[in-house]
Amino acid sequence: MNFRILIGPRRRNRRLGTEATILVRDYIFLNTDLKELTLGGYAFNPRAQRVYEKAGFILDSIDKADLEYEGEMIDALNMLLTRERWEEIYYKGHTLN
Known part of the structure; x- marks a missing residue:
């Protein structure tokens, strides 16, 4: 499954992107049998990449x-989170602050 979010300029710097990403991530892995979750972002948005990395995603590939x-x-930056990696994060109680 692939997803995207957009936080408009007036709502930035409130951790809404991080919260939304973690909520979607956990919902998917807790309520489906999907093996991986992917998302994409663009190189001009390093803030988004940091949010995704905090949620456990890793850079999978780059579309030049x-x-x-x-x-x-x-x-375009293509990011991936496998169920196995999510389980390590979720069940070991890592904080993502």
């Missing part, structure tokens, strides 16, 4: 020059 943004070609 995937998006033209303001006249510049931007890489």
Whole structure:
């Protein structure tokens, strides 16, 4: 399963992206038998990448020059979280602050 979120400028810096990502992540792995969760972001948004990494995702691949943004070609970052990695995080009680 792949998902995306968008937090508008007026709601940033309130940990809403982190909370939303963790809620979706845990819901999926607690209530389905999916083996992995993927998501994508763009290289011009390192804040999002940090949120995803805090939630346990790892960089899986990069699609070079995937998006033209303001006249510049931007890489897409593809991130992955396996059920096995999620179980390590979730059941060992790691905090994600």
